[in-house]
Amino acid sequence: AQSVTQLDSQVPVFEEAPVELRCNYSSSVSVYLFWYVQYPNQGLQLLLKYLSGSTLVESINGFEAEFNKSQTSFHLRKPSVHISDTAEYFCAVTIQGGKLIFGQGTELSVKP
Amino acid sequence: NAGVTQTPKFQVLKTGQSMTLQCAQDMNHNSMYWYRQDPGMGLRLIYYSASEGTTDKGEVPNGYNVSRLNKREFSLRLESAAPSQTSVYFCASRRTSGGATDTQYFGPGTRLTVL
Numbered sequence: 676a677q678s679v680t681q682l683d684s685q686v687p688v689f690e691e692a693p694v695e696l697r698c699n700y701s702s703s704v705s706v707y708l709f710w711y712v713q714y715p716n717q718g719l720q721l722l723l724k725y726l727s728g729s730t731l732v733e734s735i736n737g738f739e740a741e742f743n744k745s746q747t748s749f750h751l752r753k754p755s756v757h758i759s760d761t762a763e764y765f766c767a768v769t770i771q772g773g774k775l776i777f778g779q780g781t782e783l784s785v786k787p
Numbered sequence: 788n789a790g791v792t793q794t795p796k797f798q799v800l801k802t803g804q805s806m807t808l809q810c811a812q813d814m815n816h817n818s819m820y821w822y823r824q825d826p827g828m829g830l831r832l833i834y835y836s837a838s839e840g841t842t843d844k845g846e847v848p849n850g851y852n853v854s855r856l857n858k859r860e861f862s863l864r865l866e867s868a869a870p871s872q873t874s875v876y877f878c879a880s881r882r883t884s885g886g887a888t889d890t891q892y893f894g895p896g897t898r899l900t901v902l
Binding site for chain 2: 719720
């Protein structure tokens with residue numbers, strides 16, 4: 676069965692510092708991988724996704740994630756974070772029928 | 788284009804009461820989903836509807852029922868609420884013509900407290 680593990684429940688960082696949010700998945704079949712972001716008191720929004728092709732995918736607001744098949748990982752990175760990046764981030768994998776399996780979430784807290 | 792809308796935004800119930808959470812999407816999507824979000828557990832799928840007229844159980848269906856009223860609307864019903872159902876509920880929809888790669892779009896959520 677597929678599963679997703681986010682290795683850090685909380686990540687505090689200072690503004691303009693780099694950050695990495697870690698995500699590992701387990702699956703016996705090919706998967707599609709997603710990162711969603713949830714700002715306080717809001718629903719989830721798609722940040723980026725890996726479907727095929729280049730293993731490095733980017734979002735419009737400076738985040739990137741790299742698909743590593745051998746390590747079954749899909750870590751999310753940003754070289755310099757802003758206060759506005761404070762949110763909860765969810766890694767997810769698509770399984771049969773387009774259903775999503777989510778990780779437990781990582782709370783990113785950016786401090787001035 | 789409102790996307791995915793949910794009503795109500797907040798609700799407090801007493802144990803044993805019933806209620807229906809409403810969800811509607813205006814993107815002409817085929818598939819719709821109900822999730823619950825609990826601290827430290829991410830989102831878990833309660834029920835989904837792959838297309839109008841079909842519904843299937845997800846990971847945590849016990850205590851819930853759903854109705855796919857038409858292509859736009861997908862409701863979630865709690866027949867006899869229990870404190871364990873205190874959670875934030877999210878509805879989502881997906882186009883599906885692109886297969887499993889299509890993005891799911893989420894509503895703003897309903898915060899439910901069962902006393």
